[in-house]
Amino acid sequence: MFDNLSEKLDKAFHVLKGHGQITEINVAETLKEVRRALLDADVNFKIAKDFTNKVKEKALGQNVLTTLQPGQLMVKIVKDELTELMGGDAEDVNLSGNPSVILMSGLQGSGKTTFSGKLANYLKSKKNKKPLLVACDVYRPAAIDQLHVVGEQIGVEVYSDRGNNDPVAIAKAGVAQAKSLGCNVVIIDTAGRLAVDEQMMAEIANIHKAIQPQETLFVVDSMTGQDAVNTAKAFNDVLNFDGVILTKLDGDTRGGAAISIKSVVDKPIKFIGTGEKMEAIDVFHPSRMADRILGMGDVVSLVERA
Amino acid sequence: EKSKSSFFGKLGKAVAGKSKVDDEVLDNLEEVLVSSDVGVNTTLKIIERIEERVSRDKYMGTDELNTILREEIAGLLSETHVGESTEISIPTDKKPYVIMVVGVNGVGKTTTIGKLAHQFKNKGLKVVLGAGDTFRAAAIDQLQVWADRVQVPIIKQKMGSDPASVAFDTLNSAVADQADVVLVDTAGRLHNKVNLMNELSKVKRVMQKVVPDAPHEVLLVLDGSTGQNAFEQAKQFTKATEVTSLAVTKLDGTAKGGVVIGISDQFKIPVKYIGVGEGIEDLQVFNKYEFVDSFFKM
Numbered sequence: 001m002f003d004n005l006s007e008k009l010d011k012a013f014h015v016l017k018g019h020g021q022i023t024e025i026n027v028a029e030t031l032k033e034v035r036r037a038l039l040d041a042d043v044n045f046k047i048a049k050d051f052t053n054k055v056k057e058k059a060l061g062q063n064v065l066t067t068l069q070p071g072q073l074m075v076k077i078v079k080d081e082l083t084e085l086m087g088g089d090a091e092d093v094n095l096s097g098n099p100s101v102i103l104m105s106g107l108q109g110s111g112k113t114t115f116s117g118k119l120a121n122y123l124k125s126k127k128n129k130k131p132l133l134v135a136c137d138v139y140r141p142a143a144i145d146q147l148h149v150v151g152e153q154i155g156v157e158v159y160s161d162r163g164n165n166d167p168v169a170i171a172k173a174g175v176a177q178a179k180s181l182g183c184n185v186v187i188i189d190t191a192g193r194l195a196v197d198e199q200m201m202a203e204i205a206n207i208h209k210a211i212q213p214q215e216t217l218f219v220v221d222s223m224t225g226q227d228a229v230n231t232a233k234a235f236n237d238v239l240n241f242d243g244v245i246l247t248k249l250d251g252d253t254r255g256g257a258a259i260s261i262k263s264v265v266d267k268p269i270k271f272i273g274t275g276e277k278m279e280a281i282d283v284f285h286p287s288r289m290a291d292r293i294l295g296m297g298d299v300v301s302l303v304e305r306a
Numbered sequence: 307e308k309s310k311s312s313f314f315g316k317l318g319k320a321v322a323g324k325s326k327v328d329d330e331v332l333d334n335l336e337e338v339l340v341s342s343d344v345g346v347n348t349t350l351k352i353i354e355r356i357e358e359r360v361s362r363d364k365y366m367g368t369d370e371l372n373t374i375l376r377e378e379i380a381g382l383l384s385e386t387h388v389g390e391s392t393e394i395s396i397p398t399d400k401k402p403y404v405i406m407v408v409g410v411n412g413v414g415k416t417t418t419i420g421k422l423a424h425q426f427k428n429k430g431l432k433v434v435l436g437a438g439d440t441f442r443a444a445a446i447d448q449l450q451v452w453a454d455r456v457q458v459p460i461i462k463q464k465m466g467s468d469p470a471s472v473a474f475d476t477l478n479s480a481v482a483d484q485a486d487v488v489l490v491d492t493a494g495r496l497h498n499k500v501n502l503m504n505e506l507s508k509v510k511r512v513m514q515k516v517v518p519d520a521p522h523e524v525l526l527v528l529d530g531s532t533g534q535n536a537f538e539q540a541k542q543f544t545k546a547t548e549v550t551s552l553a554v555t556k557l558d559g560t561a562k563g564g565v566v567i568g569i570s571d572q573f574k575i576p577v578k579y580i581g582v583g584e585g586i587e588d589l590q591v592f593n594k595y596e597f598v599d600s601f602f603k604m
């Protein structure tokens with residue numbers, strides 16, 4: 001839809017040629033285009049507004065370089081601002097505990113169980129760890145079976161207790177099991193839950209309290225729209241999570257939810273999911289994400305070279 | 307309810323007695339719609355329609371504007387047959403009536419099938435499920451749990467087997483048992499994966515070897531919390547399978563699912579169901595006025 005953002009920006013800046021400066025008047029049209037691009041990418045309405053105001057401040061009074069199209073200069077400002085907003089280099093998970101306990105959280109279907117498997121596989125093969133997966137979703141049909149299949153695929157032990165419907169007890173028993181098996185990482189898979197479901201939010205708060213994880217991760221579908229801010233905020237209020245996982249980025253979503261979440265909870269995005277297979281995990285790169293949200297990787301690298 | 311009335315209250319004050327909606331109202335409206343995932347394009351279209359109506363009808367108070375808003379937004383939602391209920395009705399002359407359920411990963415396909423099977427069974431129909439997701443871990447077990455809950459038969463093969471072959475078996479079994487409705491589950495797939503989209507077309511073709519006009523319905527399930535990407539989902543799934551109806555899930559949360567307005571308008575596909583929970587009863591027939599009203603509630 002906005003693959004040609006820079007083209008549009010150039011057009012918006014047409015009048016500017018020869019004037020050499022970005023002013024309040026000639027920047028308005030451009031900012032409208034930027035805001036539109038952000039909204040089309042699912043950046044939250046209010047955050048997009050704040051963001052364009054910030055860009056405006058940066059842009060006002062800047063000299064338009066003669067070697068660049070003014071639109072491209074704007075794109076550079078936008079992209080730098082966006083990258084900064086999304087944080088520095090990727091952060092790894094905290095593995096300081098013995099065992100290190102990692103708690104997964106998120107909405108239904110966001111990709112928690114799949115990511116639990118991917119993370120276990122990553123820690124096992126790349127960090128030489130011995131993980132244990134713990135099945136605390138006692139609600140979703142066949143959730144326990146799903147985690148067992150995943151564990152089998154990657155050769156990682158899974159702890160479950162089918163007769164038990166108390167996730168807090170299962171989580172605690174899982175951590176104890178890890179100790180007796182000599183596992184140094186425990187990954188707790190939990191049921192999907194809505195932020196407005198008080199009972200379920202209390203449940204995960206209780207799991208969190210009982211096992212005191214080193215790392216609590218919030219798993220979110222990268223196709224999420226405007227609601228991402230509400231959900232991220234609600235989960236963070238309850239769990240004060242340590243990091244965000246963005247899944248399903250192998251699709252063609254712009255993934256503007258990433259900015260929304262980052263702005264509202266200011267927690268690092270640690271990993272991304274890029275497929276259904278266990279190997280489809282990658283560290284997060286803020287500048288690549290900025291390119292993606294703007295849908296204009298090529299143009300940006302052009303600007304950077306100039 | 308409170309913020310709903312306050313939005314309309316504000317709206318009313320700003321337009322009462324005017325023949326033109328002023329910018330403040332339009333800004334408010336834009337915020338409500340975009341924040342409901344309606345998207346910029348569709349929002350502009352709605353605003354244009356409101357402006358047109360207002361300039362044509364001249365005077366208006368709060369109530370009229372309220373009505374116009376609902377009418378104009380709801381007007382974009384496509385219908386199957388005017389005046390008829392939106393739920394899937396099973397014609398008696400097409401037996402078995404085959405419904406294939408498709409969508410991207412994790413949107414709620416399998417759950418929606420369980421809920422639908424329950425509804426059809428309650429109407430006295432004979433239902434068969436087909437476990438066409440042979441890829442995702444324990445997908446077959448998940449559908450089996452639903453089949454047990456609803457107490458309907460399920461046709462399945464081993465994990466990793468050909469989904470087209472499962473669909474073929476399912477239809478054969480449904481024909482032999484004189485079933486009324488067949489619900490075929492499929493693996494979640496992102497719409498930009500060409501091979502996986504081709505696989506769906508193949509499942510369709512193989513079904514037609516048993517029931518020539520199958521599938522009678524292709525139900526695309528959209529996650530209500532999905533943003534503008536749902537457009538591309540609708541586009542690509544329609545291309546691969548000729549989607550006939552939509553279901554929007556997870557509307558029991560705070561997400562509004564507004565993106566379906568533009569989708570329904572552009573692709574002329576009716577929304578038939580909404581998912582409002584994980585339980586067997588949590589599937590409702592779509593009501594467009596209630597849906598639109600939900601944007602104005604907090």
Ligand SMILES: Nc1nc2c(ncn2[C@@H]2O[C@H](COP(=O)(O)OP(=O)(O)OP(=O)(O)O)[C@@H](O)[C@H]2O)c(=O)[nH]1
Binds near residue numbers: 110137193
């Ligand atoms: N394409 C793609 N699919 C993914 C990715 N991560 C997860 N999935 C798929 O998304 C669907 C949901 O994943 P799950 O891991 O079951 O999600 P969950 O959060 O555990 O779901 P609940 O337990 O029901 O809340 C499955 O079909 C997964 O295969 C990803 O990065 N890319």
Ligand SMILES: Nc1nc2c(ncn2[C@@H]2O[C@H](COP(=O)(O)OP(=O)(O)OP(=O)(O)O)[C@@H](O)[C@H]2O)c(=O)[nH]1
Binds near residue numbers: 410439492557580581
């Ligand atoms: N709150 C809520 N959860 C839902 C709804 N519909 C489905 N879910 C949940 O969403 C998650 C994913 O649902 P599934 O039915 O497995 O989704 P799917 O599309 O079959 O997923 P894949 O086969 O992995 O692509 C499960 O945890 C369901 O319980 C709904 O309307 N509301």
Ligand SMILES: [Mg+2]
Binds near residue numbers: 113
């Ligand atoms: Mg799960």
Ligand SMILES: [Mg+2]
Binds near residue numbers: 415416445
């Ligand atoms: Mg499924």
